[in-house]
Amino acid sequence: MSAGVPSGPAGGDADTSVVLAALTRGGAKGLSVTIAVVHRTMEVLCLAAAATGLVAVVLGVWAWNNTLPGAAVAFIGGSVTLVVAIYVLVRIRALAIAVKHPAEVLTQAQDLVLRAKGSPELHKLAGRVRARKAAKAAGLSRMRRAFTTGKLISSVIGLASPDPVEHRYLVPFRPDRLKFLWLAILVGLWAWLISAVIASLAFLSLAIQSL
Numbered sequence: 001m002s003a004g005v006p007s008g009p010a011g012g013d014a015d016t017s018v019v020l021a022a023l024t025r026g027g028a029k030g031l032s033v034t035i036a037v038v039h040r041t042m043e044v045l046c047l048a049a050a051a052t053g054l055v056a057v058v059l060g061v062w063a064w065n066n067t068l069p070g071a072a073v074a075f076i077g078g079s080v081t082l083v084v085a086i087y088v089l090v091r092i093r094a095l096a097i098a099v100k101h102p103a104e105v106l107t108q109a110q111d112l113v114l115r116a117k118g119s120p121e122l123h124k125l126a127g128r129v130r131a132r133k134a135a136k137a138a139g140l141s142r143m144r145r146a147f148t149t150g151k152l153i154s155s156v157i158g159l160a161s162p163d164p165v166e167h168r169y170l171v172p173f174r175p176d177r178l179k180f181l182w183l184a185i186l187v188g189l190w191a192w193l194i195s196a197v198i199a200s201l202a203f204l205s206l207a208i209q210s211l
Helices: 009-026 028-063 068-098 102-115 120-137 142-159 175-210
Strands: none
Touching: 009 102, 009 120, 009 142, 028 068, 028 175, 068 175, 102 142, 120 142, 142 175
């Protein structure tokens, strides 16, 4: 237990109040604006990466159709980029759809906090919120407050699994989904780079063949 926080029901009430106050202070509307901006940016990047992957497959197979290893590398590299780009796009759009309802997102997150009242997990989360309180007192930009709120909502979801129907707007924020999304973004960036190299080499090969 943290110093100054009593155990039992009183401590549970204090932890609940701290987390609920942090959610309210962060503001779901700010989270909505931030995700909307991220969504538009990521959507453009995903479409560009998917196009690069498709070009890499087409040009690679065309340029190296007589060389099985070369065609296979082009097909696999481009296909991975295309698949990962589509996966990220779907996940980002799910987040964007959820935060088009900021009030509902916040209400459902608060409901999970109340359900987790008195749990060790809520106490740990409240402790982290208290530890950051001094730093936040210095002031954060709306963008940083929104990202902080998003992380807090994800942490709240980790306290209790959201019901797919009752908490449908929280499902895209589940920690496991966000973890795989970030992993997919990292893999996608590397795959995009590889596809760009493949597409460039295939284009160069076709240009040389045409001479």
